[in-house]
Amino acid sequence: MNFEPTAEHTMLRTMVEDVLADPTPATPDELWMTFADLGLLGLTFPESDGGQGAGPIEAMIVMSELGAATTRLPVLDCAALPGGLLVDAGSPTQRRDLLPRVAAGTLRMAFAHEESHSRWPLRTPSTSAVHQRNSWRVSGHKSPVLWGAEADLLIVSATGPDGVGLFLVDPADPGVTRRGSATHDGGRVADVVFEQAAAEPLASRRTEDAIEAAQVAAQAALCAEAVGVMTEALRITAEYLCTREQFGVPLRSFQALTHRAADMYIALTLARGMSVYASTALADGLIDQTVASRAKLRVGRSARFVGQEAVQLHGGIGMTTEHAISRCFARLTAIEQTLGTSDDHLRYLMDRVSDYDMVDL
The missing domain is CATH 2.40.110.10 (Butyryl-CoA Dehydrogenase, subunit A, domain 2)
Incomplete structure (x- = not known):
């Protein structure tokens, strides 16, 4: 899929990247309020509800940067997902009372x-x-x-x-x-x-519709976060292969190891394409659990592969909780288990698509 970000998308990505790299917000609570001040907690809420009126593409960009920074900030869990439910199912009074406070960071x-x-x-x-x-x-x-x-x-x-x-x-x-x-x-x-x-x-x-719409949007956001984590995991692994030496030469000199890194890149590319597919479908107004499940399944499989390969290519140090690659693998594993595992989404798709469509699964 050919997705070309606009100048506004690039500015948003740069802003989030700079905020996450800035050491000034020393605690998670301070970073939370910084996100609130920048309008990122209410990014997808309508402007009439105190939000920014942005859409799934903007949410994808923010979640991808959160993943790349391996920052465990509950933007999705405590703001975007419950806020989306309020937008769809809340009364005008409930929306007016609660959504501005969520966007301001004062209500989780x-x-x-x-x-x-x-x-x-x-x-x-x-x-x-x-x-x-x-x-x-x-x-x-x-x-x-x-x-x-x-x-x-x-x-x-x-x-x-x-x-x-x-x-x-x-x-x-x-x-x-x-x-x-x-x-x-x-x-x-x-x-x-x-x-x-x-x-x-x-x-x-229409509670069932509201729950499905919120979960579809959240699954697309999780896919974007996983792509960010995988991107960082591949970067760390490539750097390790270029700097770590064995028998007097860098690990990248061993062809078998570079082939495994190339396979990681292919898995990441497949996941990125499906993440964009899920978010652009939402941006076009298509709220379809089948689309989200296809993306979640592909991203989940890529996440498991990239995480396992990254740890194995690092050797024993990749198993230590202090190492960045271990944190990446932990987050990828958690994302794969959230809002349906890969097996859950495969079962869902098997119940709904034709035998011909199943070839791609």
Whole structure:
């Protein structure tokens, strides 16, 4: 696919790259507020909701740079994904109250959708919502919830009398119990238990469509981040092969090793093409899980291959958690497991495409 970035796209990429390379924001919270000040947290929100009115291509650029910098900042998990749900399913009052605060970095949200013992895609949550005396109550167990223990407000999917719905839940409610933990890639995850927790329903009755649209956009963003991580992993590996010596000569002198690096480049190129394909399809207004699953499958396979090859070409040092290549591999592994594994997306596609189309899988 021939994708030519505009001058504005180049300026955006340069700005994000410079911010991530700047040592001034010393802590993640400071970097978060820097992103907010630059309008990057509300990048894809409509201008009427306090955002920048940008689209999937701009989101792809930002996520790719975050990946290349191997910076674990929850822009997707705490801003873009829950914000997208609010844009699609929130009432005007809910949007007016919440989205400007998300864009300003003062409100972190999380989407509590996945449940233990379930596989993507989750169609009917076991978490339930009941209407009692002019109020809604949510009960159930959500796990894993990315950055759920750090969120100021949760969007929870639950099955009610009219089907699946989305509800706003304050994690400070007595009916909410959160247990957070660190992930192997430097992120955070939580188990969240709801016991008759007070909830406010989102306005839209087309909840399934809103969830699918948010997940498709998030999967495209994850693909872009993975491409950024793979780009950095290949750069580090190529530099290592050029500088590390064995038997008095650089490792790049060994043809078998350079062939493996070339295979990494091919896998990265395939992933980049599918990432662009997923984001441009969204930019054209095509919200299609089949398109997103094709991209997620290809990117996931490339991510596993590039990560494994990078570690192996580094030898023992590539296994140490302190080394940059180990962090790249950890993040690539986490991305492949988020919003559907490669096996999940392959199963999804096998159920929906013809035998002829399956040749490309």
